[in-house]
Amino acid sequence: MTGDLSVLNYAVVIVLCAFTAFLSHMGMAVFHDGLRPVVPEYIEGRMKRSELGTIAFGLSVGFIASVGIAHTVATGLLNPWLLFLTTDILGVISPKKWVAPILGGIWGALTLSALGLINTVLTGLPVNFIGAMGEISNPVVSCFALFPLVAIFMQFHAKKGIAATIVTFAIRILLVRFTTLSADAMEMFVGIVFLVAFAVAEDRKRGKTMDEDEQNVFSERTARIRKNVVFLMIGGALIAVACNIHVFGGSEVSIYTLAKAYTSTDAATASGLIHQAALAEFMRALGFIPLIATTAITTGVYGVAGFTFVYCVGYLMPNPVFAAIGGAAVILVEVLLLGLVGKFLGKFPSIRDASDNIRTAMTTVMEFALIIGSINAVVKMGGYTGFFIAAMIYFINEMTGKRIMKMAIGPVAAIATGVILNILYYVGLFVPVK
Template sequence: MLLGIAITHDLRHRDENDIDASGLSVFEERTSRIIKNLPYIAIVGALIAAVASMKIFAGSEVSIFTLEKAYSAGVTPEQSQTLINQAALAEFMRGLGFVPLIATTALATGVYAVAGFTFVYAVGYLSPNPMVAAVLGAVVISAEVLLLRSIGKWLGRYPSVRNASDNIRNAMNMLMEVALLVGSIFAAIKMAGYTGFSIAVAIYFLNESLGRPVQKMAAPVVAVMITGILLNVLYWLGLFVPA
C-alpha cells in the first residue's frame, strides 16, 4: 500500500519525462560495486540456504515458531511438511514486503544485505537436501543482485519510494535505540534501584555531552555495563549495599 501511494504521488507531481538522472547515476555506481562482489554474495547465499535446509536455522521471527513446531518430536512427516510450507510462504511474503526497503538501502549504500531479499530462507526450507539448497540459494541471491540495476532504474523514476524506504529504515533504527535505552534503564534499576538508575543515566548523558564517542544505539548498553562494574567496585569498597 505504501509503495502504491508513493508511486501515485510521484505520477501526480511530475511530468512523464521528468526522471531523476542524478539518482539513476548514483544507483548505477552503487550497483556496479555490489555486482563486483557477486561471487562472495553467491557463496553466502548458498551457505544460508544450506544451513536452513539442515533444520538448525530459521530466517526470521515470522517462521521460527512454525519451524519449531515442524521440527519437534511427535509430529508426523505430513504435518511437518505442511508446517514447513507455511513457514516458507510466510518468509516469502515477508521478503516481498521488504524488497523496496532492502533494494533502496543497497542502492543507496553500495552494500548488499547478507541474506539479500531473504528469499534464500524459503529456498532452504523447501530444498530436499543441503546440496540442492546451496545451488538454489546461490542462484536466487545472484539473480537478486543482477536485478538490482533494473530495480534501481525503476526506483530512480519514483523518488518518493526512496524517501519512504529511508524513513522506514530511520524509524526502525530509532525504535531499536529507544528499546535498548528503556531496557538498559530497567536493567540498571533492577541492579540497584534509583542508585543504578542515576549512575546509568549520568553515564549516558556524559556520552551525549562528549559528542557521542560511543554511538547512540550502543550507548545505553555500555552505560548499564559500566554501571554494573561501578556497583561491584562500590560494594567491594563498602560504599554500596544491595537492597
C-alpha cells in the same frame, strides 16, 4: 551462542570473516553504506588505497567500538557491525588480495574466542548481569513496528502521518481484541503500505521520473555486480550458515529476540521467537531496499549481505546445508532482479528518496527501544541505584558531545552499570536485588 563454541562455529566465523575481507579488498562488496559510494573512486584510479583505508576506518571505528561490541556482549551473539565493518577496513587496507582473507580470518577467530570468554565470566558474577541484559530486548519488536509511521511523518508531514497513525492504531486494537495474529507485524505491513502509497501518489502528482543519464549509469554499474555474482553468492551462503548455527544476529531488530530464543528451554517458545525475529528482519530488509539498491546500482559495489534477506533464510532453515543453499539462492535472485528494482525506483523517485527517511526512522525507533529496554535492565540489576548509574552515564554522554552514539549508549550504559554494581558488591557496598 558464543558461550557454546564448537569447531563448526570457529570454522564458519573464520571463513566468513576471511571471505568478506576479500570481497572488500576486491571492491565487490562492503557492509558500510557510506563506504560503498567511495569504493569506485579507488577502483577507477581517482583515490589511493591508503586514502580509502583512512575513510573506511573513520566511518566504521565508532560503530565497531560501540554498537558492535555492546550488542554482542549484551546478547552473546556476533553481529555485522562487529564483524563486517572490521572486515571492510581489513580488506581495504590489505596491500595484496591474499593478505585480506588472512587478516579477516584472524579477526574472526579472535572475536569469537574473546567473546566466549567474556560471556563465561559474566555468567558467574553475583549481580544478575546476563539475565538482566535480556530485558533490553523486550521493547524492541513492538517499537520497531512503528518505523513506517515515523518515516511518513518525516517525508509527508503531520497530516498524512496522523491519518496513517490513526488507521494503524485502529487495526492494532481490533487485532489484539478479536484475533491471535501478530499486531506488531500487521502494524509494520500497514505502515509500509501507507508509505509506498503516499510516495507513488506524490510522484504521479508531480510527474517525477529518472533522466536518461541516470539510467545509463544504473545499467553499467549493475553489470559489474552481475559479473561478481558467484562471489556474492558464496558470501550470502556463509552469512546464512552463521545465522543458522546460532552465533550471529543480523541486526538490532532481531538479535535480542534471537538471544531469548536460543536460551529458552521450551521448544515452542524458542521457535515462535525465531519466527518473530525473522519477520522483523524481513520487514527491516523491505524498508532498506531503496537505500541498498540505489547505492549498489549507482556504484557497482554490492552489500556484503545484499538486501539482508539472507539473515531471515539463516534463521529459518532447518540446518546449515539448507541455509547455505538458501543464502546463495537469495543473493542470486537479488542480483538478477537488481536491474528491475532500479527501473522501478526510477519510475517512483519518491520511494528512492524515502530510503533516507526509512533509515533515519528505523534508527530513531531503535534508539528509543534500546534506551527503554536498557533502563528496564539496570533496574532489574540494581533497582534505582542501577537506574542512577545508567542515567548519569547517559546524561554525561549527552553533555559531553555524544561520544557514544545513541544506538549504543543504552546497552553500553547497562553493561557499565552491571560492572559497577558487581565492583560495589565485592567491596561490600551493594547487595544484589532479589
